[in-house]
Amino acid sequence: MTQDLTYLKETASQTAGPYVHIGLTPNASGITGVYSADLGAAMVNDRTKGTRITIRGCVIDGGGASLRDALVEIWQADAAGLHNSPSEPRGQADPDFTGWGRCACDGDGGEFIFHTIKPGRVPFKDGRLMAPHITFWIVARGINLGLHTRMYFPEEEQANAEDPLLLRLEHRDRVTTLIAQADGDDSYRFDIHLQGKRETVFLDI
Amino acid sequence: MTDRNPDTGAFFTRDRTWHPPAYTPDYKTSVLRSPQRALLALDGTLSEITGPVFGHAILGELDNDLIHNFARSGEAAIGERLIVHGRVLDENGRGVPGALIEVWQANAGGRYRHKKEGYLAALDPNFGGCGRCITDENGNYRFRTVKPGPYPWPNGPNDWRPAHIHFSVFGHGFAQRLITQMYFEGDPLIWRCPIVRTIPDQRAVERLIAPLDMANTIPMDARAYKFDIVLRGRRSTLFENRLDGN
Numbered sequence: 130m131t132q133d134l135t136y137l138k139e140t141a142s143q144t145a146g147p148y149v150h151i152g153l154t155p156n157a158s159g160i161t162g163v164y165s166a167d168l169g170a171a172m173v174n175d176r177t178k179g180t181r182i183t184i185r186g187c188v189i190d191g192g193g194a195s196l197r198d199a200l201v202e203i204w205q206a207d208a209a210g211l212h213n214s215p216s217e218p219r220g221q222a223d224p225d226f227t228g229w230g231r232c233a234c235d236g237d238g239g240e241f242i243f244h245t246i247k248p249g250r251v252p253f254k255d256g257r258l259m260a261p262h263i264t265f266w267i268v269a270r271g272i273n274l275g276l277h278t279r280m281y282f283p284e285e286e287q288a289n290a291e292d293p294l295l296l297r298l299e300h301r302d303r304v305t306t307l308i309a310q311a312d313g314d315d316s317y318r319f320d321i322h323l324q325g326k327r328e329t330v331f332l333d334i
Numbered sequence: 335m336t337d338r339n340p341d342t343g344a345f346f347t348r349d350r351t352w353h354p355p356a357y358t359p360d361y362k363t364s365v366l367r368s369p370q371r372a373l374l375a376l377d378g379t380l381s382e383i384t385g386p387v388f389g390h391a392i393l394g395e396l397d398n399d400l401i402h403n404f405a406r407s408g409e410a411a412i413g414e415r416l417i418v419h420g421r422v423l424d425e426n427g428r429g430v431p432g433a434l435i436e437v438w439q440a441n442a443g444g445r446y447r448h449k450k451e452g453y454l455a456a457l458d459p460n461f462g463g464c465g466r467c468i469t470d471e472n473g474n475y476r477f478r479t480v481k482p483g484p485y486p487w488p489n490g491p492n493d494w495r496p497a498h499i500h501f502s503v504f505g506h507g508f509a510q511r512l513i514t515q516m517y518f519e520g521d522p523l524i525w526r527c528p529i530v531r532t533i534p535d536q537r538a539v540e541r542l543i544a545p546l547d548m549a550n551t552i553p554m555d556a557r558a559y560k561f562d563i564v565l566r567g568r569r570s571t572l573f574e575n576r577l578d579g580n
Binding site: 135136137138139140141142143144145146147148149150151152153155158159160162163164165168190191192194196198202204205206212213214215216217218219227228229251252253254259262264266268269270271272273274275276277279294297298303323324328329330331332333334 | 356374377381394426427448462512
């Protein structure tokens with residue numbers, strides 16, 4: 130016998146179900162008057178530093194259909210590469226940028242849209258700089274545990290080529306699943322494929 | 335030193351044998367929505383170790399009272415009155431203060447207030463079905479609601495969801511992000527449910543079943559159920575990222 134390790138087990142996940150929007154974006158789902166605004170709807174204000182960008186995309190299932198009941202959250206650094214979080218050890222991030230956004234994919238065609246800024250570079254654990262990226266988290270009916278992935282930027286060819294995460298992908302043709310497409314000035318398209326030949330790289334983090 | 339880990343450590347590895355796998359064909363919707371390629375392992379970077387934290391200032395007075403937060407003035411939602419309370423902990427057993435909890439649920443008849451909901455049970459004009467709260471300095475939370483009803487759903491020809499409340503939880507790091515469901519002690523539908531049964535380990539399911547907590551009932555008013563939630567724990571950073579000679 131030994132002493133016991135007394136760690137607890139993480140609570141098991143369950144699907145967000147078809148009505149996740151009731152709980153997380155009630156105003157967008159027609160339940161008004163409970164919260165003044167849906168959390169995560171506004172990431173920037175007039176004073177936010179950095180280049181304004183727009184990101185649109187869909188979450189697409191193995192049959193090629195866009196999910197109408199998904200919910201997407203994003204999390205990212207500010208223009209200087211700092212996170213607006215008490216767990217950020219490197220300094221104070223831009224107080225006018227939340228870094229966190231949430232969007233329900235229940236519009237026409239199941240599209241999500243985020244109005245944010247282009248993030249700065251953030252160091253990897255060993256000090257190498259990662260390419261600018263945005264962390265995505267996707268939940269929906271039929272998704273049993275929220276899916277983590279990242280979006281990188283198409284114009285950052287050099288930074289992407291030396292990014293520690295992208296370098297780790299053994300199948301190089303999958304790198305493109307993590308890189309958004311330019312879609313006009315400071316506008317990007319990032320579709321997330323849950324299955325199939327273009328299945329997005331999801332992360333075990 | 336305090337007994338709190340600094341909130342800058344990476345998280346314990348997620349035990350994916352404890353969570354439901356992505357592909358669970360008895361829950362049919364998962365079939366086309368489950369990634370098939372292996373996930374890419376990434377020990378937490380600053381992008382996942384950090385996360386948004388929400389202050390109590392976002393909360394309205396009735397945010398944690400689903401009996402009243404959608405009801406007309408002077409009225410209340412219909413159903414069995416409940417207090418749901420508990421503690422958010424991490425895997426180290428420490429309370430998680432400042433954790434945002436968002437909940438949603440069906441009304442007492444098992445009907446959701448949603449445009450795509452087709453169940454014939456009646457809407458309650460005084461019940462919206464969403465609420466939220468933030469844990470106190472010890473990780474405790476509490477809200478008031480009515481007991482949701484079970485309801486049928488189109489999966490098998492006669493599948494019923496056990497009564498449940500959906501929980502969305504933020505800890506302090508984005509890698510801790512979690513959505514789960516709370517079930518009620520004694521509900522015979524729990525072990526028949528294809529969504530519950532996506533979880534392979536019976537012990538993990540038992541952690542989702544809240545016991546009746548008579549010690550926290552309000553006599554002549556509301557019963558109580560206790561539901562603790564465990565988020566991923568952080569490693570100590572004491573010996574990390576300090577290369578010899580640096």
